[in-house]
Amino acid sequence: MAETVSRPADPADIVSVVTAGVAARSPFDPVSHLRLMVDGRHVGWLPRKHADILAGFDGVLGQPDGQGAITLLPGRTTVPARNAALATLATQLADAGHVRGWRNELFAVTPTLEAEPLAVIERAAARFLGLLTFASHMNGIVAGQRALWISRRSPRKAVDPGMWDNLVAGGMPAGSDPLETLVRECDEESGIPPALASQAEAHGVIDVLREIPEGVQWERVYVYDLMLPADFVPHNRDGEVAEHRHIDPEALLAIMADCAMTVDATLVTLDALRRRGWAGIQP
Template identity: 70%
Template sequence: MPTDTLAAIEASIAARSPFDRATKLRLMVSGQQVGWLPRAHADILRGMGCVLGPEEDTPSGPGVDLLPGRGDFAVRSAALEALARQLADAGHVRGWRNELFAVTPALDAPALAVVERAAARFLGLLTFASHMNGVIRGEPAFWISRRSQTKAVDPGMWDNLVAGGMPHGSDPLATLVRECEEESGIPASLARGVQAHGRIEVLREIPEGVQWEHVYAYDLELPADFIPRNQDGEVAEHRRIGHAALLAIMSAGTMTVDATLVTLDALRRRGWLAAAGDSA
């Protein structure tokens, strides 16, 4: 693959991934960091009467407590439900999902509360997602998907064949198996054959606030005659694609940042980057 193509992809990722710690506060609950709260959003929360503690220095930088003095999961969750509604009514969050995300410092830590998914990035909460490269068996090619224009986040952009946020109470594999059926019509019996390939961290400023996400990456080898079929209306189209066209999409910045990272990971692991300039 030409060096300038990879450089263009990396430049696109960097341009879409700014993060200035000076404009963020470490969002804390019970002494544990659960997010990166933009200072401007802290001002909005205080203006709406949300209980935030005073800004304090933590061992790793300025921080603020979310709902200090409320030490119960149910009490915190109820307060965050009311806050999310306020934020939505005021136009600060959009794309209400009726789906709960955990407020937690890590996937394997107990949730400290839950909150409506639409408010997670306004608060800069740590979130979790599963992404899957759809690899065509016997060919150096992929299936990818284009996000529906009605999606609240990254509408119309190219994505991995399957990608989905992880709701509270789920896990990376269960999330992926569910999304496989909904987004691409991949039955659970086939989806459970995925190969796990670790975790990629995304930390960047976005219009909604902050995307701090641990993305669990998977590959699934699909039969050559398999045709994905969307079931939930969240995918506008699927495309079977070779290396050169896929790299062109990524270098143009028309694939989501997290999907680009997951795709590059697969290309590197499979040794396909070097040969990518020779395939269509």
């Protein structure tokens, strides 16, 4: 079913609508959050209301330092000890209904992708704590055409169900890297074989920081483009994609202007359109 949206005729005006929509969906008030620290490193933005919840769990948080920072697991000084404590905490939070969408997948607790993880935690609990996370997103560009492939998230997804997304997008588990994550997700989400997926071109990083119902999305998104053969038709293999769509830039802008695409995918898509000068968007 095609989306319809009342939009300006000038592409630049449409882009303004899109960016305004992203801004409206991306509030963040630092005063309402605490800088979450582990071993003196900033690893997250903890909502103060979640700090109040965690105060009921013994030994999880230290005392705020008076400068907007608080330490996670102050009594644990080794990675194994932190891992064990966070595994218990994630289970307790899920049992209490504070986190949902359990993944059985571990995310790193870290200040940067390059640093050795200070701990790992169940993915479902990462945004409750406002942890820095990492993801790979890919624009599927159709060779020889002014068109892209996009995907719609399954209505059963715990996060952004039913929304439009980049052709391939996936969170980066602990121990993985951006391209490895992308190649795996290409196969699972769109049936793109590894030999083709590994040809994806890297186009930098987009940082996302916003308040969401689960807590905070603080995510470093690694951006890729992949040129797909004109006769390639994606097919989902893991049940996480409801449909794929071959689409031109103008129709894609309409979807984004209607806020029907996720925030991170919208930013990644705008980046691709700008680089190509498509739909009147200048690089």
